[in-house]
Each structure stands twice: as structure tokens, then as C-alpha cells.
Amino acid sequence: xxxxxxxxxxxVMVDLAQQGGERYVPLEEIAQRQGISxxxxxxxxxxxxxxxxxxxxxxxxxxxxxxxxxGQYTVWEVLELTEDSMAPVACLRCGTEPCVRADxxxxxxxxxxFDGIVREFFSGITVxxxxxxxxxxxxxxxx
Amino acid sequence: xxxxxxxxxxxVMVDLAQQGGERYVPLEEIAQRQGISxxxxxxxxxxxxxxxxxxxxxxxxxxxxxxxxxGQYTVWEVLELTEDSMAPVACLRCGTEPCVRADxxxxxxxxxxFDGIVREFFSGITVxxxxxxxxxxxxxxxx
DNA sequence: TTTATTCCTATTATACCACAAGGTAAGAGG
DNA sequence: CCTCTTACCTTGTGGTATAATAGGAATAAA
Numbered sequence: 001x002x003x004x005x006x007x008x009x010x011x012v013m014v015d016l017a018q019q020g021g022e023r024y025v026p027l028e029e030i031a032q033r034q035g036i037s038x039x040x041x042x043x044x045x046x047x048x049x050x051x052x053x054x055x056x057x058x059x060x061x062x063x064x065x066x067x068x069x070x071g072q073y074t075v076w077e078v079l080e081l082t083e084d085s086m087a088p089v090a091c092l093r094c095g096t097e098p099c100v101r102a103d104x105x106x107x108x109x110x111x112x113x114f115d116g117i118v119r120e121f122f123s124g125i126t127v128x129x130x131x132x133x134x135x136x137x138x139x140x141x142x143x
Numbered sequence: 144x145x146x147x148x149x150x151x152x153x154x155v156m157v158d159l160a161q162q163g164g165e166r167y168v169p170l171e172e173i174a175q176r177q178g179i180s181x182x183x184x185x186x187x188x189x190x191x192x193x194x195x196x197x198x199x200x201x202x203x204x205x206x207x208x209x210x211x212x213x214g215q216y217t218v219w220e221v222l223e224l225t226e227d228s229m230a231p232v233a234c235l236r237c238g239t240e241p242c243v244r245a246d247x248x249x250x251x252x253x254x255x256x257f258d259g260i261v262r263e264f265f266s267g268i269t270v271x272x273x274x275x276x277x278x279x280x281x282x283x284x285x286x
Numbered sequence: 287t288t289t290a291t292t293c294c295t296a297t298t299a300t301a302c303c304a305c306a307a308g309g310t311a312a313g314a315g316g
Numbered sequence: 317c318c319t320c321t322t323a324c325c326t327t328g329t330g331g332t333a334t335a336a337t338a339g340g341a342a343t344a345a346a
Contacts, residue, residue: 001144002232004304007250014249026322035244040305046324058323059313075253084302089145101178106157107150110218110268110278121260125253135253147335169291183336189293201292202344227333 002083008036008044009082010075010130013053017070017131024063044082051081070128079122088114145226151179151187152225153218153273156196160213160274167206187225194224213271222265231257 011034019025027045031038045064048054053073054064066073080086087093089111091102102108129135154177162168170188174181188207191197196216197207209216223229230236232254234245245251272278 001228001230002254003302004233007232010250018249024322028322037305039307042324043305049323056323057313058311058321060321061314062312062322064323085144087144089150090147106161106273106276107153107278110273111145113278114264117260117264118257121257130249130253133249135250135256146333167291171291180336182338185293186336192292199292200344201290201342202346203288203290204345205291205343207292 002079004040005044005047006079006083008034008041009048010078010127011036012041012045012048012064013066013070013073013078013127014130016054016064016066017127021066021070024057024061024065026063030064047082048078053078053081070131071126073127074123075125075127075130076119076122078127086118088118145222147183148187148190149222149226151177151184152191153221153270154179155184155188155191155207156209156213156216156221156270157273159197159207159209160270164209164213167200167204167208169206173207190225191221196221196224213274214269216270217266218268218270218273219262219265221270229261231261 012030015030015034016025027038027041030036031041034041045054045056049056049064052067055067056062056064076086085093090096091099091108092111092115099105099108125135155173158173158177159168170181170184173179174184177184188197188199192199192207195210198210199205199207219229228236233239234242234251235254235258242248242251268278
């Protein structure tokens with residue numbers, strides 16, 4: 001299950017996309033508009049800044065803004081950076097030493113295929129599409 | 144992410160399918176073959192018995208066996224019963240009161256579509272297919 | 287009646303989730 | 317220079333889920 005971290009991150013990205021993208025939007029404003037705890041959002045946004053998806057500016061008139069055009073962010077990218085792991089099963093997490101029964105495992109090919117489908121799905125949706133209300137229009141791999 | 148509960152359950156189902164399905168297979172044997180803690184498997188199997196996916200028989204010569212043909216179980220069914228929730232996000236869990244910002248939520252349609260894809264994927268694979276090594280042969284919705 | 291096995295009721299250790307508190311650094315305006 | 321505003325940093329906290337373990341009771345076959 002996708003945790004609030006990834007979901008909140010996505011909502012913030014969409015929020016910022018809808019705000020136009022020129023000005024720096026303070027956290028306070030985002031938190032209020034989205035109805036999310038300000039203190040918790042802080043943690044989420046820290047990650048997005050570290051990963052260069054957002055630019056943060058301190059001081060009066062500061063806040064956060066996108067570093068690219070909304071169409072240049074895929075949902076997959078946002079989720080992968082904020083979620084601890086997007087792997088469907090523990091043995092596919094990157095950094096895990098390969099399972100000793102990998103060869104004999106009857107379920108591993110299924111998990112691998114599933115992993116690919118998830119990646120394809122979320123890679124096919126951009127923040128811009130969500131901001132414009134085009135979420136849920138994915139028509140399949142190769143479309 | 145799918146927890147060990149669902150994964151172990153699936154591996155047990157496949158194991159039993161591969162054993163033929165006539166005799167009662169003791170937990171000890173399954174646990175050893177699969178390399179999973181016996182005591183923990185017990186908990187997992189309790190669910191499968193309660194949900195009638197397996198039949199348990201106590202006493203000497205007892206153990207577990209499938210209640211149907213392996214081709215009659217879908218992976219989705221097994222995962223849904225053993226995993227707490229297969230919903231990708233909290234607001235889609237069954238039993239959750241609808242989110243107040245559901246109408247305004249830019250991401251909800253995407254989550255709903257994803258949920259459907261996951262369901263289709265795992266519903267299209269049977270325990271029999273996994274047991275025969277046909278996991279990972281899913282060719283898309285409508286195939 | 288003995289033995290093998292499932293079934294039942296706890297308890298534990300660990301980790302993660304969602305969030306809160308309080309302070310520090312940096313940038314803008316007076 | 318002073319102050320205000322804002323992002324950034326460190327730490328703590330209650331709750332819940334995970335992945336087990338422990339010890340026994342019920343049941344069925346030999």
C-alpha cells in the first residue's frame with residue numbers, strides 16, 4: 001500500500017502545478033489548501049527538495065516551487081523518491097541480496113511481471129496530467 | 144507491498160498443488176520444504192482454513208489439503224484473504240468512510256484505475272498456473 | 287492409549303507511520 | 317542592524333502492524 005508520504009508528495013506536486021509554478025508557495029498555504037498537517041508535510045517536502053524535484057526558498061516571500069515543467073514529472077518518479085520502496089515484495093527491493101530459492105521460486109516471475117506493470121502504469125502519468133484532471137486515462141502499455 | 148503473510152500463503156497453495164492434492168500434507172513437511180518457520184506458517188494456514196481454501200485434519204496422518212482444483216483458485220483470492228487490505232491507498236480500503244475531498248481529489252481516479260489493474264492482474268493467474276511454472280505469462284486485460 | 291497432528295490463546299521484539307515540539311539558518315524589509 | 321518570515325534540522329512519541337515464539341488443548345488414527 002502506498003503510504004501517506006507518497007500520496008501527500010503527489011498532492012503537493014499537483015497543487016504546485018495548479019498554482020502556476022512561477023511564485024514560491026509557502027508550506028502554510030499548501031498545508032491549509034490540502035488539509036494536511038504542516039509539520040508532517042515539512043518532512044515530505046524535505047525529501048522532494050533534496051531530490052531536486054522542488055526548490056525551497058527561505059525568508060519572506062519564500063516557499064516551494066517546481067524545478068521543471070509539470071509535464072516533466074512522472075508519478076512513478078515522485079512515488080519512488082518518497083516511498084521507501086515501490087517493490088511489491090521484499091525480495092525485489094533494490095539492495096536486497098538475491099533470494100537463495102530464486103531459481104526454484106514459483107511465484108517470483110509473477111512478482112517481477114507485476115513490478116513491471118506497476119512501473120509502466122505510474123511512469124505513464126505525469127503531474128501535469130493529474131493537475132489537469134486527466135488522471136485515470138491510462139489506456140494500456142504501448143498506447 | 145505484499146507482506147510475508149500473503150506471499151507465504153501463496154507458496155503454500157502452490158506447494159500443495161504440486162503435491163498432487165489427494166493426501167493430507169502435514170505442516171512440518173510444508174514448512175521444511177519451503178524454509179518457513181513452522182509456528183508462523185500455522186497462523187497463515189489458520190486463515191486459509193477458516194476461509195475454506197484449505198481443509199485441515201488433526202491427528203495422526205493429518206495435515207492440510209486443497210478443497211478445490213488448483214485451477215479454481217486465483218492469486219487474487221488468496222492474497223485478498225490473507226493480506227489485510229489489497230487497496231493501494233488508505234481511502235480505497237473497504238470499510239473506510241469516503242474521503243471528504245473525494246470530489247476535488249486530483250489523484251483519486253488514478254488510484255481507482257490502478258486498483259482495478261491490480262485486481263485484473265492477480266485475478267488472471269491461478270494457483271495451478273503458478274504450480275506449473277506459468278507465472279509471469281499474463282498478456283494483458285482481455286486476453 | 288500412545289502418537290501425531292491441527293487448533294487455540296497468549297506474549298514478544300522490532301520496526302514503521304503519522305505527527306508534534308522546539309530550535310537554527312537564511313533571506314527580505316525597515 | 318533589527319525584525320519578521322520562512323525553510324530547514326533534530327529529536328521525541330503514541331499507535332499500529334509485522335513476524336514471529338511459547339505453551340498448551342483438542343482431535344483423530346494406529
